[in-house]
Amino acid sequence: MRNRIEEIKAKGxxxxxxxxxxxxxxxxxxxxxxxxxxxxxxxxGAKTLDDAxxxxxxxxxxxxxxxDKDVVMRAIDNYDLNQMREISDFFYKTSGIYARIxxxxxxxxxxxxxxxxxxVDEKVKSEKVLKGFNDCLYLLDGFNVKKIxxxxxxxxxxxxxxxxxxxxxxxxxxxxxxxxxxxxRSRYNFGGKPAVEFNMKFFDEKFTSTEQRMRILKMFxxxxxxxxxLYKQGKLVPDFVGDDRGWYLLNPEMTVKFNANGEDYPAFxxxxxxxxxxxxxxxxxxKKTMQRLxxxxxxxxxxxxxxxxxxDVDEAQQLHNNAVQxxxxxxxxxxxxxxxxxxxxxxxxxxxxxxQTDDLKRVERQLYNEAGVSQNQFNATGNLALTNSILxxxxxxxxxxxxxxxxxxxxISAQNKQPKKFYYRVQLLGTTIYNYQEMAKLYKEQxxxxxxxxxxxxxxxxxxxxxxxxxxxxxxxxxLVKLFLPPIMSSTMNGDTLQxxxxxxxxxxxxxxxxxxxxxxxxxxxxxxxxxx
Numbered sequence: 345m346r347n348r349i350e351e352i353k354a355k356g357x358x359x360x361x362x363x364x365x366x367x368x369x370x371x372x373x374x375x376x377x378x379x380x381x382x383x384x385x386x387x388x389g390a391k392t393l394d395d396a397x398x399x400x401x402x403x404x405x406x407x408x409x410x411x412d413k414d415v416v417m418r419a420i421d422n423y424d425l426n427q428m429r430e431i432s433d434f435f436y437k438t439s440g441i442y443a444r445i446x447x448x449x450x451x452x453x454x455x456x457x458x459x460x461x462x463x464v465d466e467k468v469k470s471e472k473v474l475k476g477f478n479d480c481l482y483l484l485d486g487f488n489v490k491k492i493x494x495x496x497x498x499x500x501x502x503x504x505x506x507x508x509x510x511x512x513x514x515x516x517x518x519x520x521x522x523x524x525x526x527x528x529r530s531r532y533n534f535g536g537k538p539a540v541e542f543n544m545k546f547f548d549e550k551f552t553s554t555e556q557r558m559r560i561l562k563m564f565x566x567x568x569x570x571x572x573x574l575y576k577q578g579k580l581v582p583d584f585v586g587d588d589r590g591w592y593l594l595n596p597e598m599t600v601k602f603n604a605n606g607e608d609y610p611a612f613x614x615x616x617x618x619x620x621x622x623x624x625x626x627x628x629x630x631k632k633t634m635q636r637l638x639x640x641x642x643x644x645x646x647x648x649x650x651x652x653x654x655x656d657v658d659e660a661q662q663l664h665n666n667a668v669q670x671x672x673x674x675x676x677x678x679x680x681x682x683x684x685x686x687x688x689x690x691x692x693x694x695x696x697x698x699x700q701t702d703d704l705k706r707v708e709r710q711l712y713n714e715a716g717v718s719q720n721q722f723n724a725t726g727n728l729a730l731t732n733s734i735l736x737x738x739x740x741x742x743x744x745x746x747x748x749x750x751x752x753x754x755x756i757s758a759q760n761k762q763p764k765k766f767y768y769r770v771q772l773l774g775t776t777i778y779n780y781q782e783m784a785k786l787y788k789e790q791x792x793x794x795x796x797x798x799x800x801x802x803x804x805x806x807x808x809x810x811x812x813x814x815x816x817x818x819x820x821x822x823x824l825v826k827l828f829l830p831p832i833m834s835s836t837m838n839g840d841t842l843q844x845x846x847x848x849x850x851x852x853x854x855x856x857x858x859x860x861x862x863x864x865x866x867x868x869x870x871x872x873x874x875x876x877x
Contacts, residue, residue: 400624400627400628400631401620401623401624401627402623402627403435403438403439403619403620403623404620404623404624406438407434410430410431410434411434411435411620411623412620413617413620413621415427415431416431416613416616416617416620417617419431419613420609420613420614423609425504425526425608425609426526428504428609428610428613429502429503429504429525429526429609429610431610431613431616432502432503432504432610432612432613432616433502433503435616435619436502439619439623441619441622442612442615442616442619445612445615445717446498446501446502446611446612447498448717448737449497449501449611449717449737449740449741450494450497450498450500450501451494451497451498451777452737452738452741452776452777452778453497453738453741453745453772453774453775453776454490454773454775454776454777454780454805455489455490455493455494455745455748455772456490456772456773456775456780456802456803456805457484457489457752457770457771457772457773457802457807458770458771458773458798458799458802458808459477459480459481459484459756459768459769459770459808460768460769460771461473461476461477461766461767461768462766462767462768462769463765463766464763464764464765464766464767465764465765465766468765468766472766473766476759476766476768477768478809479759480756480759480768480770481807481808481809482516482517482809483516483517483518483755483756483759484752484755484756484770484807485807485809486513486516486517487517487518487519487755489752492520493748496508496520496602496748497741497744499522499525500602500603500604500611500744501604501610501611501612502610503525503610504525504603504604504607504608504609504610504611505525505601505602505603505604505608506522506525506600506601506602506603507522507523507524507525507528507530507540507542507599507600507601508520508521508522508523508599508600508601509521509523509564509565509594509598509599509600510598510599510600510755511565518755520600521564521565523540523542524546524550527542527543527545527546528540528541528542528543528601529541529543529591530601534596535596537596537600537601537750538599538601539593539594539596539599540593540594540596540599540600540601541591541592541593541594542568542571542591542592542594543588543590543591543592544568544571544572544574544575544580544590544591544592545575545588545589545590547560547561547572565598567594567595567598571592571594574592575589575590575592580592600751602744602747602748602751603744604740604741604743604744605740605743622708638677638678639677639678640677640678640679640680641667641671641677641678641679641680642680642682643663643664643667643679643680643681643682644682645660645663645681645682660681663681664679664681667679667681717733717737734776734778738774738776742774745772745774748772749770749771749772752770752772753769753770755770756768756770773799773802773803775803780803780804780805781804783803784800784801784803784804785800787799787800787802787803788800798811
């Protein structure tokens with residue numbers, strides 16, 4: 345009997361594919377052996393084993409230029425601010441962990457503020473101080489302090505710093521116009537604040553159309569038009585060897601710069617490599633999970649007692665195709681038709697699933713540890729040391745809070761025309777989204793000792809102007825002070841009220857109950873009075 349295995353090899357049938365049998369092209373380099381029986385490469389599905397292991401990471405596939413650990417570490421080592429900001433912006437958009445850490449710190453403080461008039465000269469009229477006080481409140485209310493400071497803090501953490509230009513509004517007040525951070529720099533200070541330089545080539549590189557460029561230029565303050573004209577005339581030459589042309593020093597009184605702890609690079613750029621590790625670990629976990637779902641249906645062709653095939657090649661082909669057609673709609677199932685004994689061994693131990701889950705948790709822990717933020721903030725599993733972690737995070741942002749306070753005092757500096765007689769100061773409270781209720785209670789307790797009556801309400805989110813306006817409207821206009829009376833208690837009544845309720849009027853000194861006549865006094869009272877005399 346002709347050996348049917350030799351017949352199979354001669355015809356080049358592929359019996360191990362999960363589809364209908366076809367004749368496989370013969371590779372002459374392997375002496376007529378079918379390609380399915382060549383062993384020059386280990387196959388994992390349609391990919392080599394190296395591809396299955398190394399080609400991991402969803403973020404890398406989206407943007408291989410930025411989502412690469414070597415690129416990130418090289419940008420950090422070279423202090424390439426532009427590339428670090430580009431990487432940070434990419435991960436802020438694509439990584440939920442990275443974005444949430446930044447938003448958590450940026451909006452931790454509530455940026456509650458209040459204005460205090462300092463009256464140095466007692467002869468200053470109260471009406472004059474009150475007018476300046478109202479002007480300060482009007483200016484800061486119009487500036488939308490809480491909203492703008494939160495947005496600036498977000499830009500500082502994401503980009504490393506924030507550059508802005510103060511713009512006066514037609515109706516009075518100020519706003520901030522953000523400047524593109526990659527075209528700004530600050531090399532020295534002026535009057536204790538950073539001096540900002542802007543590169544005018546921004547308008548040529550970002551806007552190719554002359555009409556559009558001029559329209560955008562008019563949206564900037566007048567100083568930019570003058571500087572751009574000097575740039576086009578070639579008068580903005582480099583300051584030092586290797587410097588770019590086009591840098592112009594803006595008016596220091598109109599510019600602002602904020603950064604976190606004196607550094608201009610993104611605050612959490614060092615976390616990015618660990619985010620990439622976590623992304624790769626998660627994709628590897630998904631692939632392993634999918635692999636555990638795969639099943640292979642093995643149908644072995646029987647042999648007779650002499651070791652020869654019972655079915656011929658055509659019959660084996662039909663049996664294979666029948667199995668493929670029957671399981672064609674099944675998910676994760678392949679069909680293997682073979683004449684050899686097949687055994688599949690797993691390379692993982694019984695604890696592989698639990699160990700794999702622990703590996704993911706370990707990568708996550710390393711990520712949050714590198715960020716310096718407690719993981720319990722986002723995925724609460726316990727409260728140990730959580731309070732101290734929040735305090736440390738607030739301390740990290742405190743330096744930026746002080747920068748904001750200096751900036752707000754610059755905004756109201758126009759009201760300090762006579763600082764030797766009186767002046768105004770703005771202060772930002774240390775209220776966060778975690779402690780504002782506790783702070784309000786502390787301020788309330790201080791009120792009972794004679795301290796500010798406004799601070800409890802400010803800590804709860806109200807502005808000074810709204811507190812004053814509400815109190816005046818309710819008490820003077822609606823006269824609610826006479827309509828809504830507190831419960832009658834000894835702590836809410838004075839001596840006259842007690843006398844009136846007792847029906848005795850008031851005493852001679854206005855305190856206590858009215859003294860009875862001698863006829864109404866008891867004998868013991870009279871004896872005590874005589875002994876006192």
